[in-house]
Amino acid sequence: MGDSSDAAPPITLRRSVGTATATATSAGLAFAAIDYLGVVSILAYAPGATAAFAIFVGGLIVILVSAIFSELNGLYPTAAGIRLYLGRAIGNRTALSVTFTYMTTVVLVIAADAFLIGAAVRHVLNEPSVLAYVWIVVLLGVALAANLKGVRLAGWVQTIVTYTVLAGTAILSVIAMFHVGGSFKQPLDLFGQGTFSGIQAIAFAVFLYAAFEWVTTTAEEARAPRVITRALFIAPLIIWLVASVFALALSHLVTYHALHGSAYPQLLLGRAALGTVGELWMLALTVLTALNTFNGGFLVASRFIYAAARENNLPRLFARLNINAVPWMAVTTLTVVSAAVAAVVFATGQWLLLVSVGAAIECAIYAIGSVCLLVLRSRVQSHRPFRMLLGRPLAAFGALLFSLLFVATAFADPKNSKRFSVAPFTVIALLGAVATAYVYFVVPRLQRAAAARAAASRPRRRPVREATDAGETVGPEDPTID
Amino acid sequence: MADWQELTEALDDYTLSCNGNARLRQMQRDWSRILHFVCSDTHDTFSMDVEKGEIVSVQPGHVGRPDIVVTTTSETFCDMFWGDLNPVQKYLRGEIVVKGSQEDVMRLDAISYVIWPDS
Numbered sequence: 001m002g003d004s005s006d007a008a009p010p011i012t013l014r015r016s017v018g019t020a021t022a023t024a025t026s027a028g029l030a031f032a033a034i035d036y037l038g039v040v041s042i043l044a045y046a047p048g049a050t051a052a053f054a055i056f057v058g059g060l061i062v063i064l065v066s067a068i069f070s071e072l073n074g075l076y077p078t079a080a081g082i083r084l085y086l087g088r089a090i091g092n093r094t095a096l097s098v099t100f101t102y103m104t105t106v107v108l109v110i111a112a113d114a115f116l117i118g119a120a121v122r123h124v125l126n127e128p129s130v131l132a133y134v135w136i137v138v139l140l141g142v143a144l145a146a147n148l149k150g151v152r153l154a155g156w157v158q159t160i161v162t163y164t165v166l167a168g169t170a171i172l173s174v175i176a177m178f179h180v181g182g183s184f185k186q187p188l189d190l191f192g193q194g195t196f197s198g199i200q201a202i203a204f205a206v207f208l209y210a211a212f213e214w215v216t217t218t219a220e221e222a223r224a225p226r227v228i229t230r231a232l233f234i235a236p237l238i239i240w241l242v243a244s245v246f247a248l249a250l251s252h253l254v255t256y257h258a259l260h261g262s263a264y265p266q267l268l269l270g271r272a273a274l275g276t277v278g279e280l281w282m283l284a285l286t287v288l289t290a291l292n293t294f295n296g297g298f299l300v301a302s303r304f305i306y307a308a309a310r311e312n313n314l315p316r317l318f319a320r321l322n323i324n325a326v327p328w329m330a331v332t333t334l335t336v337v338s339a340a341v342a343a344v345v346f347a348t349g350q351w352l353l354l355v356s357v358g359a360a361i362e363c364a365i366y367a368i369g370s371v372c373l374l375v376l377r378s379r380v381q382s383h384r385p386f387r388m389l390l391g392r393p394l395a396a397f398g399a400l401l402f403s404l405l406f407v408a409t410a411f412a413d414p415k416n417s418k419r420f421s422v423a424p425f426t427v428i429a430l431l432g433a434v435a436t437a438y439v440y441f442v443v444p445r446l447q448r449a450a451a452a453r454a455a456a457s458r459p460r461r462r463p464v465r466e467a468t469d470a471g472e473t474v475g476p477e478d479p480t481i482d
Numbered sequence: 483m484a485d486w487q488e489l490t491e492a493l494d495d496y497t498l499s500c501n502g503n504a505r506l507r508q509m510q511r512d513w514s515r516i517l518h519f520v521c522s523d524t525h526d527t528f529s530m531d532v533e534k535g536e537i538v539s540v541q542p543g544h545v546g547r548p549d550i551v552v553t554t555t556s557e558t559f560c561d562m563f564w565g566d567l568n569p570v571q572k573y574l575r576g577e578i579v580v581k582g583s584q585e586d587v588m589r590l591d592a593i594s595y596v597i598w599p600d601s
Contacts, residue, residue, distance in 0.1 A: 011518060011544065011548060011581070012547070013547070013548060013549060013550075013551070013581060014547040014548060014549050015583070078573075078579065078580070079584050083574055084575075218584070220580055221581070221584070303588055306588065310570035310571075310591065310595065311568075311571055321509065321592055323505075323508055324509070325510065325513075325588070325589055453600060454601070458600060460564075460566050461564045461566055462492070462560060462566050465488070
């Protein structure tokens with residue numbers, strides 16, 4: 001008989017994630033190449049040093065997100081956490097629609113990073129602009145091949161890559177501020193470059209931190225629940241420091257006019273700071289961000305697709321595994337869709353639209369997360385390793401604030417603070433409508449087909465047991481109930 | 483609530499099905515892990531040692547330091563090892579709780595999926 005000691009000590013895993021790795025994962029998921037463009041979007045609304053102010057306020061707001069997701073993660077410490085707390089707070093169908101829309105941000109970020117890195121490489125190699133798309137296809141092809149082969153970045157490699165990107169960006173920015181063009185003698189002059197002109201600056205600043213909460217998907221391998229909580233609070237601090245010095249350096253050395261039409265502001269800063277060396281420095285960091293985006297993004301999204309297909313919420317072919325135990329159809333579809341989105345961005349030059357769409361979706365997710373906390377405070381009374389102080393009023397405040405930020409970014413023109421644009425909202429509404437229609441009309445059919453298939457294809461395998469002494473019939477559950 | 487004998491029968495069948503599936507063995511050829519299982523209702527515990535995709539031992543109690551810890555009811559374990567339920571559905575509802583890397587969680591589900599694609 002199995003050991004049934006009641007006072008069993010807590011089990012520690014042979015390989016578990018500590019605070020440094022979890023923090024690197026969180027910061028690495030947030031800090032992608034698109035963040036360099038995110039700073040440009042902030043500068044459109046908050047010129048000069050006021051951009052650093054916007055990033056600071058954005059960071060303060062994100063600390064509220066850290067607290068909300070820490071409590072939710074403590075309640076459901078699993079990779080499926082978002083499905084669980086959304087499902088239990090707002091219902092399973094709505095949860096599925098929201099999760100599908102949320103996952104599209106992963107595709108957008110992968111596509112955006114592929115485009116931005118391709119454009120940066122082409123620029124440095126001084127090739128014709130059409131070759132940027134060749135680089136995009138090459139990058140996505142390499143990522144696809146590595147994923148299909150089952151190649152994964154080891155945790156320590158990912159940690160080193162993340163800290164290298166963050167430290168490298170910060171160091172070059174500090175060099176740019178203090179050692180180029182004389183010294184940074186009158187930093188307050190940067191306040192004279194324009195007027196802080198709106199809530200959009202703060203919303204775009206929130207985008208710089210976006211996706212840091214995905215670290216909760218590693219909750220099952222964390223040494224202890226507090227590891228994820230610590231990462232959720234430390235990672236925004238690191239991103240705040242790096243993004244602030246980058247924004248200040250950019251304001252100091254590069255005119256907004258030059259940034260306005262550029263897909264690689266970090267390269268312009270590198271060249272302005274240290275010439276060719278600086279440009280190559282920033283190119284190397286940009287390419288390194290791809291390792292995190294492609295490794296983390298492909299992994300999170302493809303495993304989500306696999307689980308959704310196994311749950312019969314997507315066609316079964318998305319759960320097909322290759323000989324390396326990789327869901328090859330999910331990975332291939334992600335690559336093709338990312339390449340298609342990158343092609344549209346390449347053809348239209350609307351890369352800043354991705355910033356607006358990503359920022360607005362993240363704000364919506366944070367608003368929904370706040371609502372979930374509010375609802376689950378009433379419905380679920382179980383112990384939480386982390387409990388937010390003033391949870392209900394702060395969650396209500398978060399729901400309102402992030403809804404406001406959603407509206408601000410969904411109708412913002414990321415290039416021009418004096419204009420509104422319906423393009424981001426149109427894209428989000430389209431994505432949301434497709435996801436909702438799919439969940440309400442296609443998923444029920446898939447579920448019915450799966451149930452019929454399971455009932456028809458094979459009998460239950462578990463032997464039926466005799467009735468017990470207590471008169472209880474012991475036997476298998478009816479699989480069709482699932 | 484399933485007793486230990488039922489669990490043992492289910493585990494024996496699961497071991498045979500896994501080790502006898504050539505495609506699964508090839509797919510899991512680089513997967514060597516120690517798994518711990520905890521029955522949340524009976525408090526029974528057992529361990530499974532997987533070497534390069536082959537289940538080399540299943541023992542009562544917790545043996546060695548695990549890579550993965552799976553916790554659920556004894557009934558769910560029995561149904562899962564007999565291939566009568568879809569582990570992902572239970573996992574996404576929070577009825578199966580796993581500690582381990584995302585990759586290992588997926589590999590664990592892949593075993594059921596490859597052996598019983600219609601589960």
